[in-house]
Amino acid sequence: MTAHPTVPATMCEDLTQSVRRLIEAVIMTDVDEATIHTVRSLVDGASELLEGTRVSGDSFGLRHTADDAPAVWGNVVIGVRNAMAPPLVIERDNNGRVTTECRLGPGYEGPPGHVHGGICALILDHVLGATAHRPGLPAVTATLTIRYRRPTRLGRLRAEGWVHREEGAKTFATGHIADDDGITVEAEGVFIRIDPERKR
């Protein structure tokens, strides 16, 4: 789980970005059957090459960069190797306020033209949870409450989270998602910091 990767992170990021483009292209394409067939052969060929050497186990988990900093590469929200992740780039200011900006395309759709309500929940869970993380002490969600004020259009979004109060290992966080016209979804959550060495 702590093996050093052989390939530079930026190269993985470029490949992941190419796969994101492919995901969107599959959703939006209107090509004919013969082209779909050719594309599928290319994609299967790519998978076969990648599967030639595979990390052991059933999850990518936490790895370390060359300078031994932890790097979460498989994570579905921030993982640089995970094409399902937008990915969110989380920024934290000196007051512990967490913000992120992203553009969500057709892959995140629920109601036509709008972000799936559950994707808003996924983003808010991660952003609010990030207010509780401390180095070496990740936080897990205890409860999360989401209020949908209006539909969130696909496109450019901003999410924010901040600490409302703390009690020992518990963090009570608040936050929202906003588009260019203002707040669309609000959230409150309780997050608990765990010691990974003790719990797993």
Next chain:
Amino acid sequence: MTAHPTVPATMCEDLTQSVRRLIEAVIMTDVDEATIHTVRSLVDGASELLEGTRVSGDSFGLRHTADDAPAVWGNVVIGVRNAMAPPLVIERDNNGRVTTECRLGPGYEGPPGHVHGGICALILDHVLGATAHRPGLPAVTATLTIRYRRPTRLGRLRAEGWVHREEGAKTFATGHIADDDGITVEAEGVFIRIDPERKR
């Protein structure tokens, strides 16, 4: 938005399944730089072919099958063209109880070896929301509350949702996610049926 697709749905499903395999292969691979480079060329070539003919607009939205039934293909939870969707296959019994079973692999990871808490929220939002849907009247989420009882391991999962009570267009639903050892996450939500012709 109601154009009939030219390619059979099963063919799209097969291609989407190939892209799901690719997403996981990118996360789990340990190949060298030269192979990553080759793979990226294959993937970009595939995207270029698909982008040759593209549906108009910025979302796939709702399309219709050859027999004019609505088919939600781009949806991030159930869309057969969306490689980010597990996809969930939603089953509804005569009492309105909604169930789904799926296997979540490394692409849905949050804490190492476990499903991201926000992915549990995404699944529960969709499953509880499905109890409120009526033909031609999709429901949107008003509020969603999630309680995490314990971490959800990656692997085989079952989610269930049922109606607690109804008030006009409002449905109060309850549900949970369970693994082989029992319930891991519980949820309650309020969903509101909307008339798509009136609201958008």
